[in-house]
Amino acid sequence: MSQHCNVLFLCTGNSARSIMAEAIMNHKRGPRFTAFSAGSHPSGAVRPEALAQLESARIAVAGLRSKSWDEFAQAGAPKLDFVFTVCDNAANEVCPIWPGQPMTAHWGVADPAAVQGTDEEIRRAYRDAFFILERRIALFMSLPLAALDRLAIKISLRARITAEFIGTAFLVAAVVGSGIMGERLAGGNVALALLANTIATGAALAALILTFGPISGAHFNPAVTIAEAIEGRMDWREAASYISAQGAGGVAGAMVAHVMFSLPLVSFSSHHRSGWHLVFSEFVATFGLLLVILGCARLRPSAVALAVASYITAAYWFTASTSFANPAVTLARSLSDTFAGIRPLDAPLFIAAQVAGALTATLCFRRLVRSATPVGQVR
Numbered sequence: 001m002s003q004h005c006n007v008l009f010l011c012t013g014n015s016a017r018s019i020m021a022e023a024i025m026n027h028k029r030g031p032r033f034t035a036f037s038a039g040s041h042p043s044g045a046v047r048p049e050a051l052a053q054l055e056s057a058r059i060a061v062a063g064l065r066s067k068s069w070d071e072f073a074q075a076g077a078p079k080l081d082f083v084f085t086v087c088d089n090a091a092n093e094v095c096p097i098w099p100g101q102p103m104t105a106h107w108g109v110a111d112p113a114a115v116q117g118t119d120e121e122i123r124r125a126y127r128d129a130f131f132i133l134e135r136r137i138a139l140f141m142s143l144p145l146a147a148l149d150r151l152a153i154k155i156s157l158r159a160r161i162t163a164e165f166i167g168t169a170f171l172v173a174a175v176v177g178s179g180i181m182g183e184r185l186a187g188g189n190v191a192l193a194l195l196a197n198t199i200a201t202g203a204a205l206a207a208l209i210l211t212f213g214p215i216s217g218a219h220f221n222p223a224v225t226i227a228e229a230i231e232g233r234m235d236w237r238e239a240a241s242y243i244s245a246q247g248a249g250g251v252a253g254a255m256v257a258h259v260m261f262s263l264p265l266v267s268f269s270s271h272h273r274s275g276w277h278l279v280f281s282e283f284v285a286t287f288g289l290l291l292v293i294l295g296c297a298r299l300r301p302s303a304v305a306l307a308v309a310s311y312i313t314a315a316y317w318f319t320a321s322t323s324f325a326n327p328a329v330t331l332a333r334s335l336s337d338t339f340a341g342i343r344p345l346d347a348p349l350f351i352a353a354q355v356a357g358a359l360t361a362t363l364c365f366r367r368l369v370r371s372a373t374p375v376g377q378v379r
Contacts, residue, residue, distance in 0.1 A: 006078045007035045008102070011087035014039025014066045016050040016113050016126070018086050021133045027059045028141060036078065038069035047113055053126045086133070087111060107136055110232050128232070135297055142302045143214070161241050163216035165249035167208045171220050172253030172332045173260075174204035179340035180261045193339060194316065202313035209305035218305075221326040222246055223286055223358035224293060230362050231294075243328075250332030258336065269334050269341030273321065278346075279353045281321035286357030287364075288315065289325045294365045327351040 009021040018037035025035035044066050051061045071077065080102040086109045109132050112125035175197070182196030209218040219225045222243040229239040255265050292311045296304045315323035324330045324342070330351055334344040342350065 004031070005033050005081040007033055007082045007084065008069075008072055008080050009035065009037040010039065010069060010083060010085045011037075012040050013043040013113075014068075015043040015045060016047045017109050017111065017129055017133065019046050019064055019066070020050050020054060020126075020130055021084070021086060021137065023054050023059050023061065023064060024130075024134050025137050025141070028137065033141060034078070036072065038067050038072055040069055042066040042068050049112065049122060049126045053123075053130050057130065107133075109133060138302065139214075157238060157241065160216040160238075161245040163212045164219060164242050164245040165252070167212040167216070167218060168220045168246045168249030168328055169253035169256065170208055171201075171204060172250045172329055173257045174253075175201050175329060176254050176257035176333065176336050176338060176340050177260060180257065180263075180338050183339040194322065197340065198313055198316040201316070202309045205312055206305045206309035209308060213305065216242075220246060220249075220328070222328055223290065223326060223354050226355065227290055227294065227358050227362045230359075231366075246328040247331060250328040251335060254332040254336045257338075263338070266335050267337040269337045269343050271337070271339075271341040271343060273342045273346045273350070278321040279349045281319040282324060282350045282353040283357040283360075285315045285319045285321065285323035285325040286354040287361045289323075290358050290361035291365060294361065321350070324350055325354060325357075327354050330354070 007025060009018040009025075011018040014037055018039065022035045022037035025033055029035065046064055046066055051064070054061050072080065083102045083104045085104070085106045088106075088108055109129050110125070112122070112129045115122050115125035178200030179193070179197045182193035182200075186193040186196065208220065212218040212220075217228070219228070219242060225234070225239050225242045225246070228234050229236050234242075257263075258265055258267070289308070289311055292307050293304065296307045300307075312323060312325070315325065324333070330342060330347050333340050333342050334347045
């Protein structure tokens with residue numbers, strides 16, 4: 001691949017989502033990227049709401065127009081490196097033969113033009129679409145050129161589910177395994193064992209997010225997946241598949257840790273973690289975690305791995321429950337009668353508190369964003 005990448009964004013009408021994507025990338029592009037947009041059945045006009053959203057973010061709108069994708073399949077058209085569809089209709093259509101045999105991917109974004117309601121509800125729909133596109137474009141543009149050369153962008157659901165299974169398994173193996181090792185080496189010093197458990201978990205979490213983030217989004221947590229589905233960034237069928245993979249991966253990770261330390265494959269935990277103060281701690285821990293993820297994902301996507309790992313490392317120590325903040329991990333830890341374990345009897349209330357914390361954080365952040373200054377105005 002050349003040092004410069006041409007990127008084409010497609011949707012059916014080329015009037016809103018693909019137009020915003022083109023403008024966002026060209027606003028950020030630097031020397032490496034040039035963005036274009038087109039439609040399979042262009043409307044011939046750009047939606048004024050899309051232009052208003054771009055202008056509110058201080059992104060130039062001069063020259064933006066609705067045009068046919070045929071312009072990019074003709075002789076003399078720019079050689080394309082990447083083609084992204086941003087609506088489901090365009091993703092399912094037979095595309096022209098693009099110059100340059102570009103890599104393709106589907107970035108499904110809900111159509112703001114289809115929203116009916118008050119002026120504020122319509123503005124919010126365009127703002128949400130803008131934020132989703134801005135986040136994905138920022139993540140894509142942050143990849144090094146070598147990664148773009150190797151990237152298999154069109155990632156199947158099976159691959160994403162596999163990434164969630166493996167990532168959650170390694171996360172739980174790190175939590176349980178470091179707890180076992182820390183307790184064995186700490187000589188009865190619980191604080192030292194917890195410190196070892198904390199450092200290993202935070203480091204593993206950062207590494208796993210960086211590794212699997214480009215494939216599945218690196219949720220490793222049903223609470224995060226539920227929040228993503230509520231926000232419309234994945235459909236509920238995908239979310240159910242993610243959650244199943246996370247639960248199975250967590251159980252597998254606990255078993256792996258047990259095998260590594262010569263323990264029974266499954267040993268139900270006898271570690272008491274009961275009391276409403278601990279349940280409330282799990283609500284607080286998960287509420288904070290989701291705020292960190294939602295905030296960084298929208299405004300500083302490249303910082304998600306460091307921010308999440310830092311938060312979990314801190315929450316081990318400022319919450320009374322040591323911040324499980326993850327239903328899949330909680331379930332897996334109930335199968336481990338070790339330092340990191342939790343009695344199966346105590347796990348359901350922890351999980352309920354985690355889900356409640358995630359839902360509350362999602363709704364809270366939605367209200368914060370509704371009245372927030374658009375991304376472009378804080379640069």
